[in-house]
Amino acid sequence: MSDKTDEAWVGKKFARKEDHRLTTGRGRFLADLSIPGMLHLTFLRSERAHATIKSIDTSAANALPGVIAIYKGEDIRDKILPMPQPVVQPNLSARFPKHWPLAVGKVKFHGEPVAAIVSRDKYVGADAAEAIVVEYEDLPYVGDPEKALEAGSTKVHDDWDDNLIFEMGFTGGDTSESQATNDAEVDEIMKTADIVIKNRFRVQRCGMTPMETRGVIADWDDADGLVAHITTQRPHIDRLGLSDILDIPAEQVRVISPRDQGGGFGVKAPFYREPILICWIAKELGRPIRWVETRQEHLMAVSQERDQINDLEVAASKDGKLLAIRNRGIADCGDGCEGVYWGFVMPFLGAVELPNGYTWEKGDVKLKVAVTNKSCLSPARAFGEFPTRFAMERSVDMIAKRCNMEPAELRRKNLIPELPYTSVCGEYMDSGDFLKVWDNLMKQADLPSFRRKQEEAHREGRYIGIGFGLGVELSGVSSELMVPMENQPGYGAATIRLDARGKAFVYEGDAPQGQGHETTAAQAVAHAFGIHPNDVVVVTGDTSTTPFGSGTIGARMGSYFVSAAVDASEVLKKKLARFLAHDLELEDATEGDFEFKDGEIIYIKDPKIRQSFRDACNRNIMAPINLPEGESAGLEHTSFFEAAKPMIAFNADVCTVEVNPENGQFNLLSWTTSEDVGQIINPQIVEGQMQGAIVQGISNTIFEEFIYDENGQQLTADFENYKLATAADVPYMRITHAPTPCPHTPLGSRGIGEGRPSDVPGCLTNAVCDALSPFGIEITELPLRPDKIWRLIQDAKSTQAAN
């Protein structure tokens, strides 16, 4: 379809191009792909949290018809290089535990791969896994991150001298002298401020758990090398990682992330151990191998994040001026065996983002991350900051209470009034108008009217409450942060290729997970060329056709990738303009004298002079004679977009709840947001991101919790025990906008979505505490469950009765 249109495509609702195939069963997810001769791989995973492997007897399993091969850690340790490999190792000072894809010597968490079975079908693979006998000798389980850091603790990694994987201070400059001075100044504020509040905040282990689990299809040819289909957010990084660790020349490694992927949210961003092994086996056997992770495996091995303790101390003046923060974070990282993130990069960024959008004058922020006998933390949307922001947003409410101020008023008073701004933890915030976003929220909230209703409700014995929160979100991650944090570039890269029929092909090296890149990028490029989005095809995720990209992470799409695509379009527009000026002998014309509109290129100084976009492309590609001097044929360009400094998006939320004091249950009555996402490209897609992110935040806050028992047995490895929010659990979110275009991107767009759940736990818990304000309850731990709320009410009642 080639519609002529006079409309601008940026900022317009446009029904997604992805949806036809996905609503008719023609999506092609990893598990839907197959290759002739393909075999299935099944992992046998550890039943123990921490144990020496005494023996593995595979004889009965090997004897089953249909079993092709079985591999154990001992079989591969001399054949596959161990992790870590430099390409997936951050430039932060940390320890990187040595490990192989299968456990060698001992198992370190319940769910660690112990053996891999290659079989003709998955049923036989499951039989074989049951038939393998592993003899374990249990070692003491290390499950408490604080105890793990005590001297004399059992060690998770035998070649380390303790369980500390990462430790960092985020404040006070680069020298130990400046840090000591800073810490002393913060200490002085803590001693002298009108108001000082200290709490221990805990956020449970939970994560994002996409509906599609992970999977790999690996195929090897001795001449062509490896082709690996992987459910991944970063195919180009996987390619380099696989090349290095399997010692396969890079030109022989091609990674394809399927066009359709069933959600990522961070979970598909690491360089995991499973693809390493599967690609190696495909080469070893010379047969295509497919692994489709079961949900049980997924919930045991990945999708676990948060899990931080933050001892946060805040100081303020009695008139509500925020002064200083002091935080001691402790994160439980699990075994730390995971490429790119190693379990500590999330808490690292969480600490960086602790100050949020407030003007804290001083800070002393330190973090320790411990390894334990649990699955390694893997990234989840609101990466690392979900726990720190819970601590921050709760603390701000507690200060307001001590000041006898409305929490909303205290927030406004301390919002960063002008950007750019660098926080006490060094987070650079480039642009935006926080006060505008906040004032828009307050217009929606109508706080005075709510307080009147609340008073009436209290008189009737009903407890309703209102909560606020706000969140600074990274809009893409610049190289300045990405190179140290993940040893990868931050730039967005896009190749645009125009064809002789005037169609645009956009190549993206990142790998969308359902966010609608095919539509959003098509709109941006169609807008640039004055053509229809249906005339633009977006190709993603294949390392053999796309420019290098660090992956679909950190809201890079609307910030970095779209900007690169627009920049590349502008380069090609100039070339088309030069050709047109040459062909029509418009001697005075410059590149800027042409408008691209309605499928035509129009000479602005004399709009009668025009050429169809299609003819212009055709002339360049198919009739490369009589070229302008110094020009060559061809309409293809790759742009690399990099902002000079990190960019952000900003949001604020208000929600209302009603709590039943008889049982602690609560209903979420309303949720309203105010967003600065800059120039919106597709409002419907933006709204979808917000709705989904907030519900994920609510689900994490209320329902989700990975539970390990006293022996390190993970008890929550299915959806009956690990509950996600259903449609009946959540209300409709009202999404409103107060945008300020980003001055550092060509469209003024900001990347959004990744960090969006971050203020949800604070906002929601603030509402519950506000509802229960007659009891003076302050909640500092998640998940926010009725039984806990009920106990707090009972405790408060006893205290009140005693007084």
Next chain:
Amino acid sequence: MNTTVKISINGEPYEENIPNRMLLVDFIREVAMLTGTHVGCTYEGVCGACTIQLDGEAMKSCLMLAVQAEGHEITTVEGLAKDGELTPLQKSFNEHHALQCGYCTPGILMNMDEFIKKNPNPTEAEIRHGLVGNLCRCTGYAHIVEAVKDAAEKSA
């Protein structure tokens, strides 16, 4: 042990000799090669991505053995559109942006297709309760609820 089963999927007859332990979802995906029906949980019937219709009734195909479908008519997401014409529900999912990754979508469509036939004028609360057997991780459900409501109105 194997059994020969006769199952109709989207009007097409299948007569296949299959292992008795084969799940219906695997029969649909791996024997009939209709991969629109998805698997999202460990066959505990919670996620709903494998929802199909058995004789017009929405069912989770991971909770049935293929041999139990002997003699039954199954409809999968591939069977919703007729001659390339999408149903109002399918169109409405596109118009309302009721899907992101689309992994859960086929199951939701199969469930809601039956739901709006039985509840031609549903309230928001009824739709939300009708959806509890389908998990969606991307959308937060809001646009799904809108799409179902709109499709019910257009189908009425």
